Amino acid sequence: MLTDRYGLPVSTASAAARDAYVEGVDLLLAANDGPAEAFQRALEADPGCMLAHLGKARALQMRGDMAGARAALADAQGIAVPLTPREQSQRAVFALLIAGRPEPALEATRRHLADFPRDAMVLAPCATTLGLFGLSGRLGWQRSLADLMDALADDYGDDWWFTGMHAFALEETGQIALARSKIEHAMAQNPRFAHGAHIKAHVHYETGEAAAAMAYLRGWMPGYRKGAQLHRHLSWHIALFELLAGNADAAWQQFHENVHPQNAPGPALSVLCDGLSFLWRAELAGAPGDKAAWEAIRQAGRTAFPSPGNPFADVHVALADAMAGDLDSVSARIEAIEAQQAESPLASRPLTAALARGFSAYAQGDWTRAIEALEAGVAAHEPMGGSRAQRDLVEFTLLKAYLNAGRMADVARYRAWRRPGAVPPAVAGWAA
Numbered sequence: 341m342l343t344d345r346y347g348l349p350v351s352t353a354s355a356a357a358r359d360a361y362v363e364g365v366d367l368l369l370a371a372n373d374g375p376a377e378a379f380q381r382a383l384e385a386d387p388g389c390m391l392a393h394l395g396k397a398r399a400l401q402m403r404g405d406m407a408g409a410r411a412a413l414a415d416a417q418g419i420a421v422p423l424t425p426r427e428q429s430q431r432a433v434f435a436l437l438i439a440g441r442p443e444p445a446l447e448a449t450r451r452h453l454a455d456f457p458r459d460a461m462v463l464a465p466c467a468t469t470l471g472l473f474g475l476s477g478r479l480g481w482q483r484s485l486a487d488l489m490d491a492l493a494d495d496y497g498d499d500w501w502f503t504g505m506h507a508f509a510l511e512e513t514g515q516i517a518l519a520r521s522k523i524e525h526a527m528a529q530n531p532r533f534a535h536g537a538h539i540k541a542h543v544h545y546e547t548g549e550a551a552a553a554m555a556y557l558r559g560w561m562p563g564y565r566k567g568a569q570l571h572r573h574l575s576w577h578i579a580l581f582e583l584l585a586g587n588a589d590a591a592w593q594q595f596h597e598n599v600h601p602q603n604a605p606g607p608a609l610s611v612l613c614d615g616l617s618f619l620w621r622a623e624l625a626g627a628p629g630d631k632a633a634w635e636a637i638r639q640a641g642r643t644a645f646p647s648p649g650n651p652f653a654d655v656h657v658a659l660a661d662a663m664a665g666d667l668d669s670v671s672a673r674i675e676a677i678e679a680q681q682a683e684s685p686l687a688s689r690p691l692t693a694a695l696a697r698g699f700s701a702y703a704q705g706d707w708t709r710a711i712e713a714l715e716a717g718v719a720a721h722e723p724m725g726g727s728r729a730q731r732d733l734v735e736f737t738l739l740k741a742y743l744n745a746g747r748m749a750d751v752a753r754y755r756a757w758r759r760p761g762a763v764p765p766a767v768a769g770w771a772a
Contacts, residue, residue: 346458346499349424350391357386364395368402369464369501371534371569375399376408390419390427394434395461401438402569404607413438426456433462446472453488457495460502467505468535469512470609470652474725477651477688482722486513500529504536511543512728516761519543532563534570541577545729550763554581572604576614583625584766591622600633601640608644609653612637613726616656617733620663624740626768638664648677651688652725655734658696662703670700688723691716695724695734702737707745714738728759736765743769 341349342358344365350358364378376399382392393416401409416431423431429452436445445465449472452462466472466485473485486509489502496502504526511519520543527536537560544553557578564571575598582591595618598604601611615637623629638660645653654673661669674693681689698713717724718738721731735758742750751770764770 344391346460348426348456348459350389351421351423351427352382352386352389352392354386354389357382357389357392360385361389361392361395364392364399365461366501368395368399369460369535370530370532371538372532373565373568376403388419388421390416390421390423390431391461393419394431397434397438398461398465402607404605404610406438409438426452426459429456430459430462437465442472442475446476453492457492460496460499463492463502464505467508469508469727469730470725475650475652477686477723477725479687479720479723481725482509482512485509486515498529500526500533500536503529504533504539508535508539508542511539511546514759516543516546520547534564534568534574538570538574538577541574542727542729545577545763546759547761548763550581550584554578554585557581566598566604567606572599572606572610572614575599575604576618579618580621580766583622583627584763588622588625588627591618592627595619595622595633601636608640609650612641612644612653612660613656613730616641616660617730620659620733621736621766624736624768625766634660634664642669648673648680648689648692651692651723652730654692655695655724658692659699659733662696662699665703667700667703670696686723687720688725691721691723695721698737702741705744707741707747710741711738711745711747711750714741728762732762732765736767739765739767739770743767 342352342355344350345362350361352358360378360382364375364382367378368375376396379392379396379399382389393412397409397412397416400412413435433445433448433452436448449462449466452459468474473481489506489509493506503522507519507522507526510522523536523539523543527533527540537557541553541557557574561574575594579591579594579599582594596603599614599618601615619630619634641657641660645657648654654677658670658673674696677689677693694713695717698710698717701709701713714734714737717734721734724731739754742754
């Protein structure tokens with residue numbers, strides 16, 4: 341039987357289908373352009389190649405085309421030819437992923453990887469900070485992900501994709517020197533590894549090398565097509581580094597050209613979180629607000645996430661509603677989160693409720709209540725998901741509340757416990 345790049349069998353007699361499938365996997369793992377099209381070429385060579393249907397489903401899901409993803413999954417589920425146990429298990433995992441059932445998908449993934457550790461297509465949805473671990477709402481998920489990657493390192497050896505994603509897990513748990521070594525090695529193997537470029541920027545962020553990160557990303561981005569999986573998010577990073585450097589005009593240009601949903605459509609979570617995060621951080625840095633952009637992104641977020649359940653989205657929707665003055669919607673989301681918590685306790689829910697209260701108080705200029713709520717969130721904000729750089733949004737809001745309240749002793753205390761080495765906050769008044 342033909343095998344993929346990881347030595348796992350692919351149920352097809354067509355070498356052309358297998359080759360196109362392997363190409364699609366590498367494009368998807370790298371977050372590069374064209375994986376869905378490569379999987380489609382595999383299916384043109386062999387319509388019965390079930391793994392190519394699953395790959396196409398996942399690629400379309402990552403693109404934000406949920407109707408297409410569900411159709412491709414249905415095609416995979418309709419394949420009647422004999423499948424290997426690994427293929428049957430992967431199909432079950434992807435069915436849960438595309439149905440939007442992250443908790444059972446994570447449990448199914450753990451079982452699958454115990455039997456098939458080199459199935460990178462199943463490991464990949466775990467390996468980012470907004471993957472199955474990151475959106476689990478659990479305390480300690482970053483350590484759990486790092487432990488998983490550590491345990492699988494011998495299985496993957498010198499593989500460029502695994503080495504890069506392992507570096508991300510290490511960086512997020514504070515193992516910066518080892519992360520830097522691994523990401524440099526991965527990028528030497530595959531310089532057009534978009535996840536790798538992203539991870540390299542995070543390493544620079546955590547070591548205070550903002551100028552180096554911006555220069556690297558600006559040099560890497562040419563040739564990376566707009567609409568590719570990480571184009572918006574890498575552009576968001578560049579815009580934030582421009583803000584930090586005091587280049588407000590360049591930051592806003594980057595936002596409007598490559599992050600604003602009007603010019604950069606994409607998956608709902610990316611549209612919401614990258615867009616709002618930039619807008620809020622720009623205001624914290626002293627820039628005037630862009631009400632039209634705020635409202636466009638807020639409405640997109642409310643449509644995609646009408647009720648709580650995704651902790652990272654919940655934080656951003658609450659922020660958007662609060663800053664729009666829609667405090668009734670913030671209160672309603674808090675009540676819904678607390679009702680969910682009473683039924684099924686999860687570490688992220690008290691956190692997201694506290695942050696929502698903090699944003700609401702901030703919007704009303706009640707610095708005392710805002711600080712009280714945000715301090716509770718900053719104490720343990722990991723369960724909201726996302727990277728440490730993304731969660732800095734919460735820390736920077738708290739810092740600005742301290743400054744607005746004239747609580748300079750708390751500003752000094754923040755300076756003492758800000759994690760060592762990371763870039764300084766781009767918050768107006770901080771430097772003084």
